[in-house]
Amino acid sequence: MSMNLDMISLNSEFSEGTGLRTEEMLLNVGPQHPSTHGVFRLVVKIDGETIKESLPVIGYLHRGTEKLAEGLNYTQIIPYTDRMDYLSAMTNNYVICHAVETMMGIQIPERADFLRVIVMEMNRIASHLVWWGTYLLDIGAMSPFLFAFRDREMILELFNELCGARLTYNYMRIGGVKWDAPPGWIEKVKEFVKHLKKEIENYHALVTGNEIFINRLQGIGKFDAKTAIDYSLSGVMLRSTGVKWDLRKDEPYSVYNRFEFDVPTATEGDCLARYQLRMAEIEQSLRILEQALGQFPEEGEIMGKVPKVIRPPQGETFVRIESPRGEIGCYIASNGKDKPWRMKFRRPSFNNLQILPKLLKGENISNMVAILGSIDIVLGEVDA
Amino acid sequence: MSEEKRKPTPEEKAKAAAEAREKLEAARKAKEEQAAQASAPEAVASSPEQNAVKAEAEPASADQLAQAKAEAAAKAKAAAAAAAAAKAKAAREAAEGGATDTKAAETEAGGADADAKAKAAAAAKAKAAAAAAAAAKAKAAREAAEAGATETEAGGADADAKAKAAAAAKAKAAAAAAAAAKAKAAREAADGGAAETEAGGDDADAKAKAAAAAKAKAAAAAAAAAKAKAAREAGEGGAAGAEAGGDDADAKAKAIAAAKAKAAAAAAAKAKAAGGDAADTEAAPKAPSKNQPHLDHIVKLITEKFGSEVIEASYINELAKEVPTLVIKNENWHDVAKFLKENDELSFDYLSNLHGVDYEDRMEVYYHFYSYKNRQNLAVKVKTDREQPTVASVMNIWSGANWNERETYDLLGIYFPGHSELRRIMLPEEWVGHPLRKDYVPFDEEV
Numbered sequence: 001m002s003m004n005l006d007m008i009s010l011n012s013e014f015s016e017g018t019g020l021r022t023e024e025m026l027l028n029v030g031p032q033h034p035s036t037h038g039v040f041r042l043v044v045k046i047d048g049e050t051i052k053e054s055l056p057v058i059g060y061l062h063r064g065t066e067k068l069a070e071g072l073n074y075t076q077i078i079p080y081t082d083r084m085d086y087l088s089a090m091t092n093n094y095v096i097c098h099a100v101e102t103m104m105g106i107q108i109p110e111r112a113d114f115l116r117v118i119v120m121e122m123n124r125i126a127s128h129l130v131w132w133g134t135y136l137l138d139i140g141a142m143s144p145f146l147f148a149f150r151d152r153e154m155i156l157e158l159f160n161e162l163c164g165a166r167l168t169y170n171y172m173r174i175g176g177v178k179w180d181a182p183p184g185w186i187e188k189v190k191e192f193v194k195h196l197k198k199e200i201e202n203y204h205a206l207v208t209g210n211e212i213f214i215n216r217l218q219g220i221g222k223f224d225a226k227t228a229i230d231y232s233l234s235g236v237m238l239r240s241t242g243v244k245w246d247l248r249k250d251e252p253y254s255v256y257n258r259f260e261f262d263v264p265t266a267t268e269g270d271c272l273a274r275y276q277l278r279m280a281e282i283e284q285s286l287r288i289l290e291q292a293l294g295q296f297p298e299e300g301e302i303m304g305k306v307p308k309v310i311r312p313p314q315g316e317t318f319v320r321i322e323s324p325r326g327e328i329g330c331y332i333a334s335n336g337k338d339k340p341w342r343m344k345f346r347r348p349s350f351n352n353l354q355i356l357p358k359l360l361k362g363e364n365i366s367n368m369v370a371i372l373g374s375i376d377i378v379l380g381e382v383d384a
Numbered sequence: 385m386s387e388e389k390r391k392p393t394p395e396e397k398a399k400a401a402a403e404a405r406e407k408l409e410a411a412r413k414a415k416e417e418q419a420a421q422a423s424a425p426e427a428v429a430s431s432p433e434q435n436a437v438k439a440e441a442e443p444a445s446a447d448q449l450a451q452a453k454a455e456a457a458a459k460a461k462a463a464a465a466a467a468a469a470a471k472a473k474a475a476r477e478a479a480e481g482g483a484t485d486t487k488a489a490e491t492e493a494g495g496a497d498a499d500a501k502a503k504a505a506a507a508a509k510a511k512a513a514a515a516a517a518a519a520a521k522a523k524a525a526r527e528a529a530e531a532g533a534t535e536t537e538a539g540g541a542d543a544d545a546k547a548k549a550a551a552a553a554k555a556k557a558a559a560a561a562a563a564a565a566k567a568k569a570a571r572e573a574a575d576g577g578a579a580e581t582e583a584g585g586d587d588a589d590a591k592a593k594a595a596a597a598a599k600a601k602a603a604a605a606a607a608a609a610a611k612a613k614a615a616r617e618a619g620e621g622g623a624a625g626a627e628a629g630g631d632d633a634d635a636k637a638k639a640i641a642a643a644k645a646k647a648a649a650a651a652a653a654k655a656k657a658a659g660g661d662a663a664d665t666e667a668a669p670k671a672p673s674k675n676q677p678h679l680d681h682i683v684k685l686i687t688e689k690f691g692s693e694v695i696e697a698s699y700i701n702e703l704a705k706e707v708p709t710l711v712i713k714n715e716n717w718h719d720v721a722k723f724l725k726e727n728d729e730l731s732f733d734y735l736s737n738l739h740g741v742d743y744e745d746r747m748e749v750y751y752h753f754y755s756y757k758n759r760q761n762l763a764v765k766v767k768t769d770r771e772q773p774t775v776a777s778v779m780n781i782w783s784g785a786n787w788n789e790r791e792t793y794d795l796l797g798i799y800f801p802g803h804s805e806l807r808r809i810m811l812p813e814e815w816v817g818h819p820l821r822k823d824y825v826p827f828d829e830e831v
Contacts, residue, residue: 059810066795067819103703229734229756232784243756250759317704318752318763320736331750333741342820346737346752354787383810 022047027365031060035138035369038379042356042372046365054360054368056353061383069343074100074174074310077343082168084345085381087130090116090123091323093172095345098253099319099330100174103312111300112176113255117292118189119159119171120254121285125196126155127324128278128285131376135275136207138373139216144207151199154192161185175306186296193289200283208279217272221359221371224269231355234348235326236277237375241269247322259291271374278376281324311338318346325349325376349381673700678760679708685730689723690716701763707752709763717766718776718802724753724762725781731757735778738788740796742822747773747798768798777802795820 030041039060045053065084069077074096081092094116101108108116133148156166163171163179171178207213225241238245246263248256264280266273312334320329326348333342352375359371683698697711712720724732732753741748751764766775777800779785789800790809797818800806808815816827 059808059812062810064819070820102705230783232735232782232788234736245756313703315703316701316741316750318707318737318750319705320752327736329737329752331737331739331752341743342741344737344739344750350787350791351784354784 024052029368031057035372036379037134037373037377038382040377040379040382042368044360044365044368049365051360051363051365051368054357056356058350058353058379058382061379063384065384066343066345069340071339073338074312074340077340078172079168079170081345082170083380084347084384085323085325085328085349085378086167087378088123088127088324089167089169090119090171091321091328093169094120094254095319095321095323095328095330097172097174098321099317099332100310100312102319103315103317103332103334104174104310106175106304106306108176108254108304109301110255111180111297112302112304114292114296115177115181115302116172117254117256117259118289118296119162119169119177121289121292122155122158122189124285124324125282125289126152128282129155131278131324132203135373135376138369139213141207141213144203147199147203147206151196154195158185158189158192161188173303173306174310176301176303180302186293189289190293193286193293196282197286200279200286203279208276214272217275217370217374218270219268220271220363220367221274221374222268222270223355223359227355227358228269231358232351233326233355234351235322235324236274236281237326237352237355239263239265240273240277242267247320247327251320253319253321255292256288258295259288261287271370274374274376309338311336320346323348325378325381326352345384347381347384349375349377349379350384353377353382673702673706675700675706675708675761682708682710682730682762685727686710686720686723689727690720694720696767704763705761707761707763709765711765711767714766714768714775718778718781721764721776721778721781724764729758731755732760732762733757733782735782735784735788738778738785738792740773740792740798740820742770742796742820744770744822746770747796749775749792749798751778773798775800777806779803794818797821 024045024047027044027046028041029044030036031039033040036042041057041060043055043057044051063083065080068080072080078093078096081096082089085092100106129148129152133145133152136144159169159171160166161182162185163169165171223241225238225243228238228241228243234245242265244263244265247253249261249263261284264277264284266277312332314334314336316331316333318329318331320327322328327346328348329346331342331344331346332340335341356372356375360368363371679698679700683695686695694713694716695710696713697709699709701707701709724730732755734754734756735751736754737750737752739750741750747768747770749766749768751766753762753764754760755762768775773796775798777785777789779789779800780802786803787809789803790806792798793800793803793806794808794810795818807813811819817824819826
């Protein structure tokens with residue numbers, strides 16, 4: 001990929017006071033770099049250790065999901081959504097099903113709705129665990145990664161038992177879910193919730209209170225609420241600035257309005273606040289899971305009444321839901337046929353990443369990875 | 385397809401049946417064909433066959449065993465296929481053709497000898513089960529029925545030419561019925577049931593079996609009738625079944641019971657349908673959306689500031705959770721956008737989504753806004769010409785529009801004057817064309 005490097009011009013000057021000659025240089029990070037969590041390239045102009053300017057280059061994982069979708073029927077598109085945010089495929093599954101169901105006015109059986117919420121919250125926890133482990137790996141701690149992946153593995157095992165896949169679940173269908181919970185599965189999830197509640201304490205003991213860790217993250221990558229809203233940020237990125245906004249609470253979908261949970265917010269807007277919020281969100285997800293598992297209907301259908309061929313009425317829809325990374329949306333323009341005329345996914349990672357050059361400007365190069373990591377991007381979703 | 389029909393060999397049919405699953409689209413064509421066949425050529429063919437069967441009814445012989453078997457098999461298949469295929473809408477003509485044919489033939493089978501019937505009934509059941517599976521798809525069902533006809537011909541080795549012809553004709557009728565079975569199928573199933581009751585002769589065992597079969601079909605018909613449309617048809621079938629009660633009291637009682645069951649099912653389905661209709665009519669005068677006042681307010685504010693001509697349309701989008709939607713005139717978009725964000729009563733400070741749509745005769749850019757202050761959603765659409773698609777950039781109003789506009793430019797080729805660095809974001813700079821355009825052809829360096 002050729003890139004317009006004219007945008008970054010280098011110059012050299014004598015730094016004030018010392019009389020030492022300094023020179024700007026370009027540093028290329030990625031696209032193959034462990035700290036970019038995928039194929040993300042960042043061209044940074046540095047002067048000494050200070051970042052003067054940065055230019056994100058994306059598109060290395062662009063597969064044309066929206067173009068492909070125009071040639072597929074709605075059920076066939078669902079597996080493609082798995083591959084956008086592959087750390088939280090369940091929410092991606094849900095957003096497309098929810099969009100089509102909204103258009104067609106399809107009623108979802110209660111049991112299916114509960115299964116959806118349970119898997120989405122489990123996936124949120126799994127996603128946050130990956131973030132927790134890899135983020136601490138980014139800033140130099142090895143062992144949290146091992147703990148996080150040990151516990152995430154339990155979720156993946158449960159998903160594997162439910163739908164036969166560990167990452168790309170293709171679990172939901174328009175009108176319900178594909179597989180019912182196997183016998184004993186709900187009990188296993190209950191066991192897992194108990195287990196993780198205990199583990200969370202260990203996580204906090206291991207990392208959260210660590211003074212070095214706090215000093216490392218406090219005050220870097222800071223922005224305020226006005227900036228966050230201006231940059232279309234959502235999810236933890238937005239809540240870390242004090243905006244109490246969670247679509248599960250504020251525009252409830254599925255059966256979220258039946259559960260009690262808090263929307264954790266912070267006001268600092270820095271990397272530490274984002275860390276704390278994600279940890280708090282795991283606890284809130286566990287709370288939702290406990291209630292959902294407790295109220296889980298003993299029996300019932302897992303698929304609603306859905307026409308054999310899914311043809312949403314002519315018109316357009318846009319729905320948005322809360323993914324672990326923020327607000328994921330799905331727009332469908334239908335011409336009444338079984339394939340979408342145009343399908344667009346509003347991807348939280350893509351929108352959240354936009355603010356990166358602004359955050360990096362003037363930062364020390366050593367904070368670059370810490371700030372990038374705190375945004376929590378998934379490149380499959382950035383590039384779609 | 386039509387060639388296969390003219391020269392049917394077992395291999396071809398088996399192949400066709402297998403292919404049937406893949407060729408979903410061909411089902412529609414098949415339906416039309418069936419309709420044509422049932423109404424035109426078979427009507428002609430049926431009369432000589434019927435005569436032939438009548439003539440045969442007098443000398444009861446071993447031939448009849450084969451014939452009865454053939455008939456029973458054909459019937460069972462027709463009914464089972466009809467019930468299984470009972471979903472889509474149907475070629476009613478084909479169904480009628482099939483029903484008449486089958487009925488006529490069955491009536492004649494009435495006086496057949498007991499042993500033959502008993503065997504026939506047993507065979508019918510077995511085949512019905514097989515056929516039900518085979519008939520899972522309408523087209524497959526038709527092929528299966530045809531294949532069945534061939535089998536029957538082979539089985540009745542000593543049956544004379546007439547018997548063969550009759551069996552073949554019935555099999556065709558069954559096939560027609562199967563193909564027609566989409567939705568209106570309930571009626572056929574019911575007809576089949578009625579006919580079998582008629583078939584109940586003197587022998588008690590045979591009757592009992594026939595009655596049982598009829599019941600099973602009635603049940604199938606009732607299930608199929610669950611859909612509102614089918615319900616009426618089932619009702620008709622039920623009536624026919626009641627009339628069909630034979631002279632034997634037991635058979636009659638059973639037939640009546642079956643008819644009642646059908647009638648009840650039909651009535652229930654009808655009631656449901658009626659209820660649904662009533663609900664629809666009640667819902668017809670819809671209450672205005674809860675977002676209507678918001679939309680009116682937004683429109684009022686914009687009109688006061690810019691005049692009414694900047695709003696090309698305004699409506700509540702029922703399909704998108706009742707979001708108030710505005711279509712803003714292209715020339716005024718930037719001013720209106722600024723107003724949407726900066727006006728205190730509107731303050732749409734959050735741009736959730738921005739993308740373009742190619743409608744072939746025009747392009748549209750779709751924006752979804754949210755106001756955190758007023759907790760209100762708003763969708764805006766701006767139309768633009770397709771040849772030189774241009775929409776003013778809102779990047780200086782919402783910073784979040786930056787990458788979204790670049791993506792829209794990259795994939796759809798819409799220009800956003802005012803954007804600070806409008807260049808490709810997903811695709812390489814040297815890419816030719818804009819892939820999400822409906823007339824996009826991938827550029828091939830070799831050509």
